[in-house]
Amino acid sequence: MTRQGRDREFVVDAMAENAWRMFRILGEFAEGFEALEGLGRAVAVFGSARDVLDPEYYRKAEELAATLVRAGYAVLTGGGPGIMEAANKGAFEAGGPSVGLSIYLPQEQVPNRYQTHALSFRYFFVRKVMLVKYASAFVVFPGGYGTLDELFEALTLIQTLKIHPFPVYLVGSSFWGGLVNWIRDTLVRRGTISPDDVRLFQVVDDVATIPEGIEAYRQRADHAGFAVPEEG
Numbered sequence: 001m002t003r004q005g006r007d008r009e010f011v012v013d014a015m016a017e018n019a020w021r022m023f024r025i026l027g028e029f030a031e032g033f034e035a036l037e038g039l040g041r042a043v044a045v046f047g048s049a050r051d052v053l054d055p056e057y058y059r060k061a062e063e064l065a066a067t068l069v070r071a072g073y074a075v076l077t078g079g080g081p082g083i084m085e086a087a088n089k090g091a092f093e094a095g096g097p098s099v100g101l102s103i104y105l106p107q108e109q110v111p112n113r114y115q116t117h118a119l120s121f122r123y124f125f126v127r128k129v130m131l132v133k134y135a136s137a138f139v140v141f142p143g144g145y146g147t148l149d150e151l152f153e154a155l156t157l158i159q160t161l162k163i164h165p166f167p168v169y170l171v172g173s174s175f176w177g178g179l180v181n182w183i184r185d186t187l188v189r190r191g192t193i194s195p196d197d198v199r200l201f202q203v204v205d206d207v208a209t210i211p212e213g214i215e216a217y218r219q220r221a222d223h224a225g226f227a228v229p230e231e232g
Contacts, residue, residue, distance in 0.1 A: 078131075
């Protein structure tokens with residue numbers, strides 16, 4: 001085969017591969033939309049899949065999910081272990097919708113057993129669309145890169161008005177305090193974000209206040225965000 005023929009064959013193979021990738025992506029979107037369309041109001045709970053956190057965070061995630069179910073919300077997670085398992089367990093044992101949107105990974109991501117609705121995705125960005133589209137709020141427990149990715153994706157979409165604003169809670173002032181100070185002292189002071197952008201999330205330690213706070217946020221006409229107190 002000539003070099004020109006090999007190049008043409010390579011181009012055809014690449015086009016075929018991209019076409020199949022496109023269909024896989026469309027298929028994942030279609031499957032997710034179909035499975036979650038009738039879910040109703042839901043809260044997405046994020047956090048570390050690793051068993052490295054204070055067990056108190058597991059307990060708080062479990063209790064929060066049960067409270068959300070009793071308040072009429074479904075619970076969405078990434079479907080894995082750790083904080084995700086805790087939230088799914090709390091919702092499952094409270095008798096409510098417990099949704100796990102897991103991702104195919106070579107490590108860490110083992111779907112937990114506390115799910116009434118379970119979906120698996122190949123693509124992170126498809127999963128994030130599902131989590132944002134069907135969530136009425138985000139509750140973010142301590143976690144790593146994946147948790148931060150989901151947090152800042154939501155804040156970016158709210159900041160740029162690409163989605164209707166919803167409340168975002170960060171659970172654990174001792175964990176998130178340094179990040180919040182950096183956002184305020186570096187990003188705001190250097191002008192890379194506006195002062196009002198710090199009000200797009202709230203740091204809490206008492207998760208019992210979250211369901212009532214979500215409802216209060218929904219009732220507000222302006223959805224202007226939270227007030228973040230200055231350092232004392």
